[in-house]
Amino acid sequence: MAKAKILLVEDNLLVSTAVQDILKDEGYDASICESGKTATESLSKDSFNLVLLDMMLPDANGRELLLKWKKDYPEILVIFMTAHGDIPTAVECLKAGAFDFLTKPVEKPLLLKTIQNALSHQTMAHQVTVLAQLAQRETDYSQLGDIVARAPVMLKTLDMVKLVSGSDFSCLMIKGESGTGKGLLARTIHKMGNRSEKPFVEVNCSAIPANLIESELFGHKKGAFTDAKEEKLGLFEMADGGTLFLDEIGDMDFNLQAKLLKAMEEQKFRRIGGTADISVNVAIIAATNQNVEKLVQENKFRLDLYYRLNVIPIDIPPLRERSEDIPALADHFLRAFARKFGKSLKGFGENAMQELLAYSWPGNVREFRNVVERGCILTKGDLIDDPGILFPSGSRIQSPAATGVMLNSQGELPAMPLAKAEEMVIRAAMREAKGNKNKAASILGLHRTTLYKKLEEYKILDPA
Structure with missing residues (x-):
């Protein structure tokens, strides 16, 4: 588990050094700043869980710094430590957003207990935020039971799943046609593994516009762009300790793939508009119904990301x-x-x-x-x-003969490129649905966003 990072803002070197030694002995990562200016610079460059702040600094008033920092870094906790302690000042600081107020000299047990309470409060608040945002997502986590398999080819796939689930895998890729159950298999792997008590967070890469997917994955700071009216947690942060499921990874914007790869390898990232790195521990499961190898050859999918995701490939047969x-x-x-x-x-x-x-x-x-x-x-x-x-x-779906394609002498569909066969089937479904795209998607067993992409790819504008 990562150490909590604490910033100690104190102009008295003897006091700051003594407190830093206490914190380090307890396993905390403690840094010292001697002024409001250097503390503000540190907060802009690094991510801290908590600040121990002296009320009276050479260049700033502690309450003014509190108001500024709570606005810029709303998740950070501030505990005042000062010799200038009185009830009115304490009440004022607590109203302004401070977690607690301690009067120097602070006894070690009280200091550590206050810090522990603050960090526990922060953890619970973060969990509530994550759960609230997960509840707002449209992902349907209810399933009609677990995976059903009797066929040898599917039992072989499940044997692979059991092996993978028992390991602390970093990433894997599930391949299979649309509707084969890639999402259910991903959830099963999560539930069977060591991360089952942590979040399972799902995102459909084809259902979110390219200009929004980065914010969805990594979050953003307030004011980072025009519509960023409040700070938002990214899915990487929401999945911390658990599993992030990237469905339809083949549709991810090419320019974003490099940032995804970096976050996967380093297990840290920055929110859009942010300057501090956020560290996470996330297992990645990617899924696709596309030929990713072909996408790599066509320079539509990064080769390095493909190698990283394809550490453990799992194929679901149709x-x-x-x-x-x-x-x-x-x-x-x-x-x-x-x-x-x-x-x-x-x-x-x-x-x-x-x-x-x-x-x-x-x-x-x-x-x-x-x-x-x-x-x-x-x-x-x-x-x-x-x-x-x-x-x-x-x-x-109509038979191949209904599409106007001539069968061979054995009454079979002649050999042809797979893309051509797919186009024929989609055209047949559109004819059957009389141009109704939602109905055609239902006939094909596809998500409507996938069908829209296919219609655009094959330039199918009408059911003819």
């Missing part, structure tokens, strides 16, 4: 490659939605299960979950056996 999981997933989601909707459902009939097994699930587990939810809502009996409920007309 649902079409693990059909053994489908009956177990169907039962898992059925029981969860039956409880949610207050229904008594026994399971799936043979016809419905055959349809679930035969479908290719381009939207993976996300699409599968939505289909089961629809079945649970619309079925009238205690058994879901009507494929028409699960797959109403127009809910499935």
Whole structure:
């Protein structure tokens, strides 16, 4: 655990040296300044937890310094130490924002107890701030249970997860198509690891504009830019001691990637507009549905960041490659939605299960979950056996033939670049949805922001 940093502002060298020795013996990182000017300079260059401030300095009044510092550094705690102690002065300083007021000569036990109380108060206040900001975020931390796996290929992935969770990893990268459960896997790794009691903080790099993502990650000081009306904690600081999950890392702005790499390697950063380094202890989990190696070749993703993130690569296979999981997933989601909707459902009939097994699930587990939810809502009996409920007309992506592409002599889609195939499927979904992007995203099992990016990438302006 990092030492608390204390700034001792005292013009009497004998007093300051004696107090510094006491603090260092107790394990604190204590620095001395002899004037208000040098103290203000130190605060602008470094980050301190607490200031022990003499009321009367050669060049400044302690109360005036308190008012200025509380405005510039609202999280810092100030304890006055002065021989000029009286009740009115003490009350005045406490009203101005001081944590406590001590009269010299201060006895060692009282000094240490006051500092300990101040730092405990600071820690609790910081935790309340973090929890409040986490509560305001739109991340949905509720899950319908843990990961369900029966297929050998998925069990192999989970074996890797168990190994990683038991180690104090610094970073890892989860790769998989959209909807495969990368976020759930990241949360599972966090819950199984040594950091489970600390925050799990998630950010979708594709959902935040490039000009705001830096402030989101590192925070900002009040007045750092036009809309910075108050000081804001960054996600790195909120995740201190825990895990920061960077979803859709492939969409992160190229210019920001260097700053992210520096923060990951040094475990410290500066808020936008700030001058002091903030040290953290954060494990990084990144996830992407893109071909990052290709992005590196196209100079859209930094090679050094790729190497740093790819220390432990974990691949989640798409649902079409693990059909053994489908009956177990169907039962898992059925029981969860039956409880949610207050229904008594026994399971799936043979016809419905055959349809679930035969479908290719381009939207993976996300699409599968939505289909089961629809079945649970619309079925009238205690058994879901009507494929028409699960797959109403127009809910499935059209076959390749419907896209106007000629099949080969074996009735198969001819070999083509993967990007071309992706473009065809997106065009088909847009046609099926009659140009409704939200509906097309649902058909594809994609987040709408991901679909918007794909539409722009392939210059698809209408459903034609």
